[in-house]
Amino acid sequence: MRTIGLGRRQASEETSTALRAAMARVGRRLRAQERPGGIGATGLSILGTLRRNGPMPIGKLAANERLQPQSLTRIVVDLEERELVSRTRDRTDRRRAYIAITATGEARLRESMRLRDEWFGRAIESKLSDPERDLLRIAATLLDRLADSDDEVSLAASERIS
16 A cells, blocks of 8 residues: 555545545454454453452443443343443442453453463564564554544544534
């Protein structure tokens, strides 16, 4: 894909389209590494969030995952039934519950990450040159930065549309 000679916005849009398509393909390949009966990408994301941030109320977890609390509640119930998360009531406000990852959830998350990392590592090693691997490391950092910019970008986009 060549963006030289294009205007900045057009180049950004073409880059965006190519990246989105490539990330979707890689995402599908990574999800395919999950064992049958897996908990899915959202379940894994929830476990990862809880592992990184510790126990949290369902509303805060929903905001962190960018999900509606009602949607998240169904997923959390499934994770509870699989004993991957636990729910405990706040001692001072019994209406408030905290969701936490269990030891079983930690093990499941580690196993899933291991399988995905193994596949991805083999693919990177077999398909990319040393300079390409270096470039991919840089791209990972840049993609992380882009993922963190969601709120400001959404606001700017909505202001352009208005």
